[in-house]
Amino acid sequence: MLNPKLIRDNTDKVKDKLLSRGFQEEQFNQYITLDSKWRALLQDVEQLKQDQNKMIPKGKPSPEQLETLKKLSSSIKEKQEQLKETEDKLKLIALTIPNVPLDSVPYGTSEDDNVEIKKVGEPQQFDFQVKSHDEIGIDLDILDFETAAKITGSRFVLYKGLGAKLERALINFMLETHEDNGYTEYLLPAIVNRDSLYGTGQLPKFEDDQFKLSDTDYYLSPTAEVQLTNIFRDEVIEESRLPINITAYTPCFRKEAGSYGKDIKGLIRQHQFNKIELVKIVNPKNSEYELEKLLNNAEKILQLLEIPYRVVTLCTGDLGFTSAKTYDIEVWLPSQGKYREISSCSNFLDFQSRRAMIRYKNIEENKTNYVHTLNGSGLAVGRTVAAVIENYQTKDGNIRIPEVLKKYLKVEEIKCLKKITSL
């Protein structure tokens, strides 16, 4: 949610920025109209209430007083109804207004306008026909999409033997690396309530992307961003505790509505996947700097795994609803011959903290203000497995184990010997 005062005081600038990311002009104008109507009504109601407060006697009112008070009361009610109606409309729009991009975000309309800011590592030249990760995974009997489809449905996967171990090794490796960089680890509920989803901005706009549990107001969390950020919902944090750096491994659940036909095969787009999330709660004056740090912390994983990647800045048109600035880390996938998103690191400024009422307090000045929130994947584990498999594949169809993972897996290679079990 944007600061209403910011919109009032900088209407033209905000409007320009919002239109650049595809927000409808008509909606924006409607918001402005409703906002001034709301303020006018609020002043009326408050004036009437003040009159009422002054007029209400200490004891029983006289018949004449009663008459006046009744009239006053009914006119308050009438105005109040108008106010509430306007307020509801206003809120509805306010909750669907996206964040305002920072000035450093490039203008653009689609992902084609994203700007590459760096490339790290050279994609390896293979002297054989590379296979995709799902092909290799199936051949080595460490990934099983068919059986997962039997148990559940499409876009689910089952890891087996060293495949399961590889996933678990990556989870541990990532968490330990982040811990070394000052993040505190959490283990969290996978199910969240509506308030939490409103707080981080998944609702009300993206209801269709969420798995809702029937007969309840619970949802399967689409990202640990929701749980981690909402830890601090409705809290006032002492300024000296900032920045707060936290991390968690969670399963994530997404309907992937509207992505039919995209990434049908493999681990890239699943309804359930594991992710390590990084969240920062920071002092507003530091958030731009903290985003760079967050990006570095996420990049570190791929650097240690020695897998090539690049970083792009999302343009205004490709920016997520809640974000003011986003860096995507894209990992090299040899079978696709291109870089694919594996992490998204964003600065939300006070957009989420306004919705979720996350504030900090400066004790000396006795001032409270909204914090800035940031988060990034560090990293999406399934996609990392895909990247490891593809980048570390050998001519004979095996997978070498990255140096940093050897201590977890205790093997040098995942080999195509025989099926691990007969099933």
Add this chain to the structure above:
RNA sequence: GGAGAGAUACUCAAGUGGCUCAAGAGGACGGUUUGCUAAACCGUUAGUGUGCGUAAGUGCAGCGAGGGUUCGAAUCCCUCUCUCUCCGCCA
């Protein structure tokens, strides 16, 4: 799942329709006294959200949340959330 009890400010807590635009105590902070500390005494302590105002300021809301009744609600009614106790079930 059943039965009961709760939720008031930093903490404890009074408060069954107007005398409370929330008493009192503790704590915290400030002051008087004091060689220093303590005690005693005096004072402050409703954070927050939001409107108007350049500002000083001023209004409104706020007693777990949301509705309702009423001229008037912490108080009465309805719905919900959470906490606690007991019973049942259970990894």
